[in-house]
Amino acid sequence: MPSPDSYSYAYFLGTTPPDGSTAYTNRYVTDTTMTDGADGASNDTTTVGDPLTWTGTAQNPVTLYGFNADGDPIIAITGTLSTSYWVASNRFYDADGSVLVGPVTSGDYTYCFAAGTEIATPSGSRPVESLTIGDLVLTADGRIVPVKWLGRQALRTGIAARRAQMVRIRAGALGDGIPHRDLTVTADHGMILDGLVVNASAMVNGDSIDFVPLSDLPQRFTVYHVETKAHDVILANGAPAETFIDLVGRRAFDNFGEYLDLYGFERIIPEMPRPRISARRHLPAALRERLAPRAPGTNATRRSA
Template sequence: MPFTATYSQYLYIGASAPNASTTYTNDAPTVTSSTLSDTEDGTDDGDIAPGQLIDWSASGGDVQVVGTTASGDPVVLAVGAGSYFVLSNSPFPPGGTPMGFTASTYTMCFAAGTGIAVPGGEVPVEALSIGDLVLTAEGAAVPVKWIGRQTKHSLFSGAMSKLVRIRAGALGDGLPHADLTVTGDHGMVLDGLVINASALVNDDSIDWVPSSELPETFTVYHVETEDHDVILANGAPSETFIDYRDRRAFDNFGEYLDLYGCERIIPEMAHPRISSARQLPAELRARLALELSPCKGAICA
């Protein structure tokens, strides 16, 4: 059964390919329900990369996905007409507002239900509030500066924002103590390294969550503290939010601006970052039973 996504309105944004400076138009949106279906790219797995074809019920011809807006809404090209549209279930911003267009989306987040260590126990990430204390891996209690939320659509999640499931005990020493689900770009801290979860996938104890197991939409969260910290997620050392450029993609970005007035750059911790399995030390690869070939899963790292 193909993945589908239904939107309440769509907006014509012109005949030129969108880029980072593209803005919303002053045109009135077409307020009518339309559906995108993953039936045209040779699979029905809900993974639609920029440039791949998709079926759009509002169009009688070929349609390509070209990317997403900062809020995660899909941007498509009606190929025959050479017209670009953005689809949404939310009101469109005023004309002239930057779309924040990207060809893919990268977001470092925890899935709902992740237990974050706090003084006295654990709290589900979605239950944390600004000002709550969380424990670092060193045992310090630090306040939460912000909890970012983003609604993701399984049909349009870029590869690095797809979910990686780390099975209980997969990282060694019984950690995490329960299955942990994070996005592919989220950094786990092992042996003094910050390692993107995507680089840890071994297609066994650490694997990509199949799109077929995901609901049409789901929410992911990030925990921001004053510094780039190491906190405990289901007991496993994990980074707090770092990439300020992605903050605009969160549902509650406006809340951040209301609280703090502007975005900020968070200096990254001194630990080296690893984004590819090939960069992992051999000892760590062996410990995680991570084979580099043949390439499996959602991404060849």
């Protein structure tokens, strides 16, 4: 039986598909639950566009429409005459029209490291979750730069499953000793290879680089992102990886308020001058060959999960 996700607030957004200009105007304090299974697979996984069960919606069809700027699910309820849109959340939003839903996404926007990832610093490697603002980290080209902010985001493997998709890069999968131990990042986190920024999902080869099964992840876990002054390349478990780039606003992180308290407004970070590869089919042939699974006995990285 799938596990329900519980919410304390329901926000009615109207009957027009929400976008970045949609505001919260109707808040209901009510305990509701959202459950997977309506899509025909009771696997605690619901992706955007799939049906789900939301308490209090009678027999009307319910689908997952997307996510708001804070990562809360937006639900579409299809009635006889119209479709209504709601946000289910445990966050208290002012419902006076002053707070916007923000960009509506399908969820594939988190660029983060899993807890335990070792980040290179001048005094040795440190777990990413132990870093604080002002701590110094090493870039791949040997510079020392301070941490401007450490973004934290709690993910769930239930309703928001697509946002929780992680990629495991086995030790040595990117080269001799790179990374020096298994590295787990979100699917869209950029790794730096051959002068390119390559999203982790584009490197998946089904063997030494693969998606982490959702069943292997806890129901709730936290991921982290390191922000420096520029869009830098730092070392994560010895592998070159990007720092935070504001392709999507920091609002998605749980400690966004901390950022505003520190800096007052969201800072724009220019992206590093490297092409980004977001799909495997766009990999150059030489890099695709380099990332291919290796046969046993050839400095292989092949291991069971």
